[in-house]
Amino acid sequence: MTKEKYLLKEVISSFDFVGTLISCEPYGSGHINDTFLLEYKIRHMGVVPIILQKMNTNIFKQPIELMENILNVTAFLREKIIENNGDPERETLTVILNKQGLPFYKDSHNQYWRAYHFITCATGYDEVKCDEDFYQSALAFGKFQRLLADYPAQTLHETIPDFHNTKARFKVFKEAVEKDIYGRAKDVLTEIQFILEREDVANVLTDMQLPLRVTHNDTKLNNVLIDDKTHQGICVIDLDTVMPGLAINDFGDSIRFGASTGAEDEKDLSLIQCDMHLFEVYTKGFIEGCDGKLTDEEIKALPLGAKVMTFECGMRFLTDYLQGDTYFKIRYPEHNLDRCRTQLKLVDDMEKKWDTMNEIVSKHNK
Known part of the structure; x- marks a missing residue:
């Protein structure tokens, strides 16, 4: 097992993801954080995708404060979206807490990771086409x-x-x-x-x-x-x-x-x-x-x-x-x-x- 795969195994095991992991691949075109798409197979539910990211602490030097911002803002957004009869699962990000109830995981190399529910059937476009x-x-x-x-x-x-x-x-x-x-x-x-x-x-x-x-x-x-x-x-x-x-x-x-x-x-x-x-x-x-x-x-x-x-x-x-x-x-x-x-x-x-x-x-x- 390579060093990267060993580290990913450590990080993934720190979260209570449900189902059987069937794939873990690099994802997206971002230049700041390292992003992976995980796919879990859940019986009678099919495949559930998860976004896992290693945060770039060279740029974001206070990752705990950063995640506090995100958790508080998304919680506020969820309430507003529900008030407006919207769908909070699709209209804002959903942070997945780790097994200790924290919105991040600090690995054995002092790197910070986070996880989100993947929003399906939606696309982010890199350029204005219309x-x-x-x-x-x-x-x-x-x-x-x-x-x-x-x-x-x-x-x-x-x-x-x-x-x-x-x-x-x-x-x-x-x-x-x-x-x-x-x-x-x-x-x-x-x-x-x-x-x-x-x-x-x-x-x-x-x-x-x-x-x-x-x-x-x-x-x-x-x-x-x-x-x-x-x-x-x-x-x-x-x-x-x-x-x-x-x-x-x-x-x-x-x-x-x-x-x-x-x-x-x-x-x-x-x-x-x-x-x-x-x-x-x-x-x-x-x-x-x-x-x-x-x-x-x-x-x-x-x-x-x-x-x-x-x-x-x-x-x-x-x-x-x-x-x-x-x-x-x-x-x-x-x-x-x-x-x-x-x-x-x-x-x-x-x-x-x-x-x-x-x-x-x-x-x-x-």
Whole structure:
């Protein structure tokens, strides 16, 4: 038995999974946690799937606090879903406790694991293939805001401190430029100047009095499960970065990722724009999903959320490039630089379309 299989056997035996284990295979396309799909055969019930994950403690350094967040938020969501006559088994994640009643297991190598019930007959898509999928993801993330509107956000732990503190990230960026430990700054002066000229973008949200809310902080399309039969967005997943934040940041991260006309690492910047049709599709769905739970000031600030999150992401890519590519995984030496350039191109395009973006938000703010 290999070391990995021996460890998996140890971890699996720490949970009270029901039935006979018939398969255990790596699962999904995530880059942070190691995920496995377990299948158990239960007499007269057929096959029951389980998701087992080894948590990445290099990124999430407080796994116990992280799981406390997830357990509390999903319990709150279950109550709200039941109140709305929904199906909590499909509309939120269900954490499986270990034999000691804990929402995680610490193995003999001091690694942390967790388990969820697998939500069947639903799919998470890695890219926007049609308007309806993007709209459904917007509805789902908006509903996530609506259901958690009464949750005391300040009681949540910060799973990654200052994750969307753009002002703090701007300071780190300037330090990376000044130190220039890999001698790369001379080749990216245009990108550096673009960011330095927009310090106001980095600071703008700290000067606004927007409500602190429970935020997801990784609102990509593939973090919403879409029902295979109804094609409706049914469940928001990947709750590792759920913590206190601003609703407009969740909106903005979705736009940055989903309304771009090209891939995040597209080399041909002429292909990169912020698609106003997709921007409107998402705006409509997000506002509908929130269903009146956002303040008027928050809704008016949605375009700003898109710009700030895109700017922040581009700045983070360039910071990582200057620091030697220590955070984001890369496939080639200039990967982070290509990623940075697409984000800065999107910021530039948003600035050109600023009036249009605000008109679209105003149109759906009824």
